[in-house]
Amino acid sequence: MNTKDCFANRHFLVVDDEAFIRTVVARFLRGSGAANVVEAADGGAAITAMAAYALKFDAVISDINMRPVNGIELLRTIRAGRNGLKENTPVLMLTVHAEAELVAEAMALDADAFVLKPIHREDLIERVLRVLEPTVPIQPTEVAVGPLALTRKIAPHDVLTKPVLGRIKDLQRIYGT
Secondary structure, eight states: OOHHHHHTTOEEEEEOSOHHHHHHHHHHHHHTTOSEEEEESSHHHHHHHHHHOSSOOSEEEEESSOSSSOHHHHHHHHHHTGGGOOTTOOEEEEEOTTOHHHHHHHHHTTOOEEEESSOOHHHHHHHHHHHHSOOOEEOOOEEOOGGGTOOEEOOTTOOEEHHHHHHHHHHHHHHTO
């Protein structure tokens, strides 16, 4: 199945306080076959858009560091199911190297993926495809993730899923480990 087939009939919400970033991400999604891309300038506008649209978004792609409502608060609102939001909506976080504390908080709130700025089309599309695919268990492995101190040997009885391993790989790319 090609990317255009995977993105057909998919609806995305892109949230960033920089119009240029929103435009780039929206262009990447539309160019990959997305049916609909809605843009919001901050987390508050995103919450309003999610509550107002009759359609449900297949994924939210949000910057972490915005004002007045940042991506962490948006993620927290989604995961809590406040304002009638679908709490298991996949959320991809856009980040820069210097936001380790915010990335850790997003991990704790179960962000589905992380995309490093500046955004490259291949990285974004790979992560979107990953969060849209079904959850399947994978083999235990050893993982190490930079300053977030998630280094440990995964025991045979531990169950990692592709999305969890994907998040770990995202963090390894961000922190270069």
